[in-house]
Amino acid sequence: MRTAVFRETPLLIGIVALIGLETTTVLDWLLLQPALPVLTGLGLLSVLVLLMARGVAHHADQLAERLGEPLGTLVLTGSVIVIELALIASTMLTGDSNPTLARDSMFSVLMIVLTGVKGVTVIVAARVQRQGRTQPMQPEDLAAVNQSGSSAYINLITTMSVLALVLPNFSQDSLEANYSLPINWLLTFVSISLYAIFLRGQVGRYRNLFLDTAQQQTSGSLSLADSTAEAPTPPDEAEGSILKNGALMAAGLLVLVLIAESMGTLIETGINDLGLPSSLGGLLVGLLVVAPEALNAFQAAGKGELQRSLNTLYGSSLSTLCLTVPAVLAIGEFTNTDVILGLDPLESVLLVLTLILVRPISGRVSELDGLMLLTVGVVWVALQVVS
Template sequence: MDSTSPPQHLLRHNRRELITLAFGAGVLALLNFSGMLPFLLEGKAAWIVAGLVLLGGVVVLLSQQVANQAELLAEALGEPYGTLVLTLSVIVIELSLIGSTMLAGEKNPTLARDSMFSVLMIALTGITGLCMTLTSWLSKQRLGSDGYLSEEDLSGPNMAGSMVFYNLISTMSVLVLIIPNFSTDTAEGNFSLPINVVLTVVSVGVYSIFLANQMGPYRCFFMDPSDRFTQQDGDISGSAVIHRPWQATGLLLLSLAVVVLIAESMGLMIERGVNELNLPASLGGVLVAMLILMPEVLNAIRATRRGQLQRALNTLFGSVLATISLTVPAVLVIGEITGTKVILGLEPAAMVLLTLTLFLLRPHPKVLGSEGLMLLVVFLFWLVLELI
């Protein structure tokens, strides 16, 4: 019998995680209580860039820890509950970043739109393309004796769950980011208050129904076949976190809290740096999206390397759907409270890229690799357009 007390048990099994958490908390304290943040915000562009690089490294380190703990919970809880923990955690980061910038920063009417669109393009083209390409490469490692791939050698997603994600993401993306440009309700790419109320209700309602189905009768649609068979057989041994899920939950929440608070400061620095260097305003949204998605990027790539493509897609597609369905109502409410105009409609070139992305994202029963490559091409083209 293990007679170790709970605090000693926690220290023994989570020493590295606690050191990482303490380091992040120390950086956060230094940033807010030593006058460093005002110094950076009032300093030259070089100091802002240096501060963003250093803080970005801290965020990556903590995001890795968030992803690790979310993965442990995923093993303990099974799909799709595990990835839902990570998805909702990342949405907290996103809402904190955008909300704090809208409340404390300059009135940027396109900040939420640029951040959401950047999340979509990074997750749906860059990371999904990378995961599909990696899945194809792993399939090639299983060549038959004749040196050719057979259909059995190819990996693929759970088609039922992928179609659910695709239909919801396509519908909500068009309603939120394209339709406002064609509305006669206002002169710019947004809606009047009554239509915004309808959009808010629809967004929250659709996501609520999706969650109820994903965690209820349609749960098996969002599981890899191997995971489903394993859970049906009751074989969930081998994960020590099953016996101490509270430790993984506590470390995830504490690490996430530090990431959120550091990311809020970085949001202000990003906005200041973009203005100071006369960079495109949309670049701020790209950087915010990269911060937001860091835990999910790490989690998705790790799942893909283990051959769990559906878990990776659950992470990425779930994040995109939550971004559209939960961020939009939040920013619309903040905009009404603060009197900030919120523009949702994309620019013409961005609308075309979004349409092309949704076309390429159509689910296929087997991953061939070409779809991932084309998604990466779209991501590269979008990134170049954002930087010039």
């Protein structure tokens, strides 16, 4: 009981902090201070957000075990995309006009997830796989990935990345790096339709493509000895656990969204005071957005469940592309706000390189695969700082 209460302490502190930010003038006072107090406040809120993200990841992990894969990770993916859409929508509706906001946000999430988080996840899973082995690794000893499911994810991520972030630079029907209104509506329809079809297949007919090898072998075939060895969880207790974890995860995400909005203002002020590149703000906000999913992926990789980690990461990238693009295009159209989708040439090259590296060559991965992704991520971050 004490452990459960202690685990929810960050959420309680977050609620208190949120009430203080919303009902007092402490945020306005902090924004008028020099850089050091602003960065101190930002650091404290960042620590709180990370602790809350850890709690969200725990409840998502519990839901994944109760609901099974891949439905379990879809719950976290769907919840986290709400954070991103809320941040972008609130900035577009109330903040200064920034036509590249959605583009920078999507690109930041993709690079953080596909290079940094996946790189660490692959390294952790590979090390777990080789624990206790004294002989040289053989191909069959490497961390296993369901190649069919991963390829389906990456094919769709690649398609939407090129259509939404690269191809607009070469479009002839608009003066800016964007499409004309009819093509934008077509892109919106395609994004939502592909995502809906993909989700239907993922939780339905093609569910086994998103399970790891061990889960496929045991799916739907339990022996009598296994079924009688342990008493099943009562339906009421299982349903109560799902509702409890779902409610706590939703509460944590809601508080995270509202605190992250205040942090966005602090990030912008701190960057301006220190004379840092404005693109660094998108990187910091992106880190806050993906924190719950990143921690959930690390936890799964630490248990050797690489496929569940990849389902979380690829699902986050795919939902970012398929849901954020229609949302920002609609908001831009209804509010007469300019939206630029096409990436700069340097970013386009990094995106293409990332999509090549994440594509599975075989059903096995090693620490070297993760190291290459981390290298690209470090170079991208360095370019954000010095640009």
